[in-house]
Amino acid sequence: MNPAPVFRFAPSPNGYLHLGHAYSALLNFDLARQAGGHLLLRIEDIDVTRCRPEYEQAVYEDLEWLGIIWETPVRRQSDHLDAYVAASDRLAAMGLLYPSFESRAEIARLVAGEEAKGPWPRDPDGAPLYPGTAKSLYADEVAALKRSGAPMALRLDMAAAIERVGALTWQEQGSGPDGETAEVAARPDAWGDVILARKEVPTSYHLSVVIDDALQGVTDVVRGQDLFWSTSVHRLLQALLGLPVPAYRHHALLRDETGAKLAKSLASTGLRELRAQGMTSADVRRLAGLPPYP
Missing domain, CATH: 3.40.50.620 (HUPs)
Known part of the structure; x- marks a missing residue:
């Protein structure tokens, strides 16, 4: 039964x-x-x-x-931050997280510089993808930036994460913005190197929601179409962390x-x-x- x-x-x-x-x-x-x-x-x-x-x-x-x-x-x-930290620690142990130190204003300037050269990719919500070079920082540079008190975020190395798990899908019981129903191909790469935690808050929406759904035994996620493509990131995190996959239904707004x-x-x-x-x-x-x- x-x-x-x-x-x-x-x-x-x-x-x-x-x-x-x-x-x-x-x-x-x-x-x-x-x-x-x-x-x-x-x-x-x-x-x-x-x-x-x-x-x-x-x-x-x-x-x-x-x-x-x-x-x-x-x-x-807010009562379960330790669960999210444990999950990010697992991802870090896989070599899939890296710290970035730019402020939002600095990232905006980086994006403007890239856009001056030509079109720059944007995520499904319309925000420009992270253009920074923090992934290539040397260990001593990272240590110095941490000591300086610079703003810090932990980002998912999207290319490495996708390479680790391969192609993913989810079962859609509703209808997404492009009319997809049934099995949908996930496109996590469309989001770039997403933030999974910040210095001031050790988690993010993407990370905490998949941990919560798994720990609470959620079988059916019913939410608005504005989160349709966020499911791509959630499927990736579920695959990386070995979490169960609920059925999804994205309703009209x-x-x-x-x-x-x-x-x-x-x-x-x-x-x-x-x-x-x-x-x-x-x-x-x-x-x-x-x-x-x-």
Whole structure:
């Protein structure tokens, strides 16, 4: 007998939830109920500068208002940094991580210099790939930079990592931005040498999410299409670390009247505002395009 499937909703408490979050949370809840499975709530709070306790408390209040039931205890990423450090240590032992020391401003200048020569590649989110030469630094140079207190990030040597594991795919149960369904070929090289940890925060979204999914036994990852190609990096990390691979379903994003996706940074209508306007959880389901509860 197969174990019950495990879904998860994993918001970051760096702002109040909006209608797009409600859609994703409700969809995960509905799918878990239909499959006779479990829904986990994970608080992805590694961004220490933006995440706040009041936003985390608001997550619980909003989800309860929506009628969503999740299993406890809730996993808070900031409580499990040791697990992410252990994973990065394993990657470092494989010779797949290297430190880079440029500030964001310095990287921007490097990119501008490359773009002056011609087109420079960008990742699926539109950000320019890392153009630095930190991978070729000598050991004494690295030691001196560490002593200087320069900003430091640990980057994945993408070419070496891909060479180690070869071609990868994932099982897509939704539809990605290019219409892919079923088996999708991963393209981690499109992201360049991604950051997996920083001096001030010893992990990253990419690293912590795959560790959490594995440790929590997540079988089904249901999230927005904006993370479709991030799955390429996640598949690579899963292969490198010997982690189980969940099924993925990337759902369409809710957008405003201008066509922009709903976002905290754009002050998209929050669930708190909808509740203050007298709306009910049933109204939110209707606004999100979900069928009413049976």
